Amino acid sequence: MTPGRAQFWPAVRYGSRVSSSTPATCVLRHRLSATAAIDQRRRPVRRWESTSTSAGSVGSDKTGHIEAKPNEAILFVDNLFPLKLSSVLFWRPWETTELLRRFDSASMSFLDPISLVKRAIPESSPIKVTEILPRLKEGGAYVKFNYPATMSAAQIEDELVKSLDQNPIKPWFNPFRGIKTRLVLGRPWLEDLYRLPKTRLRIEFVPAKDSDPPPELSQESLYSLFRRYGKISDITSQPPDSKILPKFAYVDFVLVRDAIMARNCMHGFVLQEEGTKSATRLRLSFEHRVKPHHIWNWITSxxxxxxxxxxxxxxxxxxxxxxxxREFFVKIHVQKSLEFTNSKLYKWLKRQTSDILAFRKHKNDDAGLNALFKHRKDLIDSIENSLLESVNTFIVVHGPRGSGGRELVMEQVLQGRPDVLVLDCRPVVEGRGEAGTIKKLANQVGYRPVFSWTNNMSSMLDLAIQGTTGVKAGFSENLESQIVKILQTTASALKQVSLDGRKKSDKDANLTDDAYLEAHPERRPVVIIDNFLHKGDEKAIIYDKISDWAAALVQSNIAHVIFLTNDTSFSKPLSKSLPDRVFHQVTLGDLSPSVAKHFVISQLEPDKKESDEADDNLPTLTEKQRRQDLQELDECIEALGGRLTDLQVLARRLKVGQSPKKAVSDIIDQSAAEILRMFLLGGNNNNNNKGAAGEGDKKWSTEQAWYLIKELAARETLRYNEVLLSNTFASSTTPGANSAEAAIESLANAELITVKSVHGRPATIRAGKPVYQAAFASLVEDAVVRARMDLALLSELAKIEAKNIDRAETELSVLAALPSQPYQAAERVNYLLAKLQASQQKIVAYEKEMEGLKKVLAEES
Known part of the structure; x- marks a missing residue:
């Protein structure tokens, strides 16, 4: 091949010569010294002396490479197609003859890529285009041409580059960059893989033949080779300690078009640096550059x-x-702003239609409640006066279940009061899981939106992060923190409610918010905490937080707080919240016989409207029957007691035609069946005790419950300490019922009994409800129930005495094992023998009595 010359950028030229051993391969020997560079400026450099040839035909469909014959060379023409649209443009695979025909007959249309190729080659250029291979994804095309023997390919490249510099050709899709062309020095690889062009080139150094691995090129050599194709931003060599083969380096161009030109012109280029033994082939590929994300790397590390x-x-x-x-929703929940009955339209319609439509309660209901409230007028006045005071104290309304505490507070004390928040603890503590508890509490105070379901996901995320990093992220919140958050938001909303009516024109407008609330207790909303200490042992953390929150409301003068509870141990959690304050306690007892009788009679008063609309199947009491009922009512109410719920049940039974004695008898039988199911026949299964004691774990035994029932049936009042000293309570063999005081307290919370205190100490024990006294007597009179329960009680007493005998025998065996019997132990031995004898006599008596009870159970049905 005729030698040619070319000038590399920058002003460093390389000399090359044909290796005598490889006449068909283009091998360049580079001189990198400064002296060689200076000498190269003074003389022309031969670009190549021969081109690799192949006997096969050219085409990517056969060899995957473009081959050049003698006096043939390849140009790569860039910027013919838009890169961004290369994946959506359709380019059919034209035949070479068709492309050449279009090239020869192409017009000067700026939209035709083939015409751009023709315009890039001057008419005066002595070359003949023999093949055009478009590269759509790289935005260019390979152009193979023949040139005369009197010229070199390098001279033709120089002429084309100068022509495009002087007369730039800019395509329609890229008016800022003209078409460029360079001579293909290597052996281009025509591939159709999905490898899009990038600004980074990965240059692998592979042996030209099957020989030893070639040396890695220096950055100076790479710069001299690739700078002529465009601006280079960085060259990165392979780390010295890297064991990755083949060796490689990265060349980063500023523009992706320059990287495309370098890759298509230099892929497969073979060279041999001076001082090396083997030739190196350059294998180029596009590499996705990983951009340094310093902020993200710091965050992840x-x-x-x-x-x-x-x-x-x-x-x-x-x-x-x-x-x-959330504060907004709590506020409208307290003020009931969205309720239709509080709207002006509803009130106006009610005033206009009050004469036409009468919306009212039944007269008998009103009369009965009026009788009850008249009896408790002093309690109502006491609570109303407390709401007008600025003293920071709780109001605790305590009474047995069914004593009418909620009705007393809601329908008398707070009737017509605008801002009232009712927090019912029953649904809160009965919620399933933490998510259910949070949701129920939020519903009670109007706290929304609430994302209770996210707590489980946050807990899982916290666990995963803690397992990987060792640090708890804190995304999830425990039940305690979420309850506190809901209550704090509610407190903020209540304070806004208290200050809503404040105006700048008021006389005390200059006061601070706290001073204003302290001076105007009537402006504070009322918070009612109902069913306080319901299942207190299960969810103690909830009641502790509610107590602390209520104490903060009272101390900050934000709201008045009223507790409604039937648990006798309410003072324990409240004392923790306000240890230095006195509770304003209101105790609701049973009605007196005269008030109870008046209440029942008021419930029996006929209502004209009700009688007109009553069902024909319901009997109507005549005046004669009514007089007979009134004659029996005194005796029946004395047996039934003054519990409000029981009196309401009696009144309903009387209204449907039952006689007072029959109604009371049915109520007593129903109470006896309830006691039998909940306390006596439930066994020692903890699940059976949930409905009775309201707890998950049983703290009393069936024998202890029967002991109290039997003794209260004989005597209406028992001394507290007397019960504690009895063997059934003091020495119970039932697991979980070993503490006598805990057993009595648990039975009192289950409402089987009531413990009365004197000067702050428990003194007497009575039946939980007045009707229970009659129910106890009914149970004791049942021979089968009494025999079965007495048998269980005697069995436990026998076990207690057997344990006493075991302890005495154990101590006697220890004393008998002494080597000599000291006279000092004689008194102890006699004591133990006497105790053993007494216990044995009790066991014999118990077994004799048990035989009779077993006979009763065998004969009775």
């Missing part, structure tokens, strides 16, 4: 710092966005 910061940011964002919304 410091999870112990970043995760708590993210958690704090999310918490702050939640507070800033959702807390005002």
């Amino acid at each position: 410091h999870p112990r710092i970043v995760i708590p910061i993210v958690a704090a940011f999310l918490a702050a964002f939640t507070v800033a966005v959702f807390d005002p919304i």
Whole structure:
């Protein structure tokens, strides 16, 4: 091949010569010294002396490479197609003859890529185009041409480059960059893989033949080779300790078009640096550059710092966005702004239609409640006066279940009061799981939106992060923190409700918010905490937080707080919240016989409207029957007692035609069956005791319950300490019922009994409800029930005495094992023998009595 010359950028030229051993391969020997570079400026450099040839035909469909014959060379023309649209443009595979025909007959249309190729080659150029191979995804095309023997391919490249510099050709899709062309020095690879062009080139150094691995090119050599194709931003060599083969380096161009030109012109280029033994072939490919994300790398490498910061940011964002919304919903829940009955339209319609439509309660209901409230007028006045005081104290309304405490407070004390919040603890503590508890509490106070379901996901995320980083992220909140958050938001909303009516024109407008609330106790809303200490042992944390929250409301003068409870141990959690304050306690007892009789009679008063609309199947009492009922009523009420719920049941039975004695008898039988099921026949299964004691674990035994029932049937009142000293309570063999005081307290919470206190100490024990006294007597009179329960009680007493005998025998055996019997132990031995004898006599008596009871059970049905 005729030698040619070319000038590399920058002003460093390379000399080359044909290796005598490889006449068919283009091998260049580079001189990298400064002296060689200076000498190269003074003389022309031969670009190549021969081109690799192949006997086969050209085409990517056969060899995957483009081959050049003698006096043939290949140009790569860039910027013919848009790169961004290469994946959507359709380019059919034209035949070479068709492309050549289009090239010869192409017009000067700026939209035709073939015409752009023709315009890039001057008419004066002595070359003949023999093949055009478009590269759509790289935005260019390979152009193979023949040139005369009197010229070199390098001279033709120089002429084309100068022509395009002087007369730039800019395509329609890229008006800022003209078409460029360069001579293909290597052996291009025509591939149709989905490898899009990038600005980074990966240059692998592979042996030209099957020989030893070639040396790695220096950055100076790579710069001299590739700078002529465009601006280079960086050259990265392979780390010295890397064992990856083949050796490689990265060349980063500024523009992707320059990287495309370099890759298509230099792929497969073979060279041999001066001082090396083997030739090196350059294998080029596009490489996706991983951009340095310093901020993200720092974030991912410091999870112990970043995760708590993210958690704090999310918490702050939640507070800033959702807390005002939640306060708004709590506020309208307290003020009942969205209820239709409180709207002006409803009130106007009610005033206009009051003469036409009469919406009222039945007269008998009103009369009965009026009788009850008249009896408790002093309690109502006491609570109303407490709501007008500025003293920071709780109001505790305590009474047995069914004593009418809720009706007293809601329908008399707070009747017509605008701002009232009722927090019922029963649904809260009965919620399933933490999510259910949170949701129920939020519903009670109007706290929304609430995302209780996210707590489980946050807990799983916390667990995963803690397992990987060793640090708890804090995304999830425990039940205690979420309850506190809901209550704090509610407190903020209640304070806004208290200050809503304040105006700048008021006389005390200059007062602070706290001073204003202290001076105007009538402006504070009322918070009613109903069913306080319901299942107190199961959800003690809930009641502790509610007590602390209520104490904060009272001390900050935000709201009045009224507790409604039937648990006798309410003072324990409340004393923790306000240890230095006195509770305003209101105790609701049973009605006196005269008031109870008046209440029942008021319930029996006929209502004209009701009698007109009554069902014909329901009997109507005549005046004669009514007089007979009134004659029996005194005796029946004395047996039934003054519990409000029992009196209401009696009144309903009387209204449907039952006689007072029959109604009371049915009520007593029903109570006896209830006691039998809940306390006597439930066994020692803990699940059977949930309905009775309201607890998951049983703290009393069936024998202890029967002992109290039997003794109270004989005597209406028992001394507290007397019960504690009895063998059934003091030495119970039932697991979980070893503590006598805990057993009595548990039975009192289950409402089987009532413990009365004197000067703060428990003194007497009575039946839980007045009707239970009659139910106890009914159970004792049942021979089968009494025999079965007495048999169980005697069996336990026998076990207790057997344990006493075992302890005495054990101590006697220890004394008998002494080597010599000291006279000092004689008194102890006699004591133990006497105790053993007494216990044995009791066991014999118990077994004799048990034989009679077994006979009763065998004969009775």
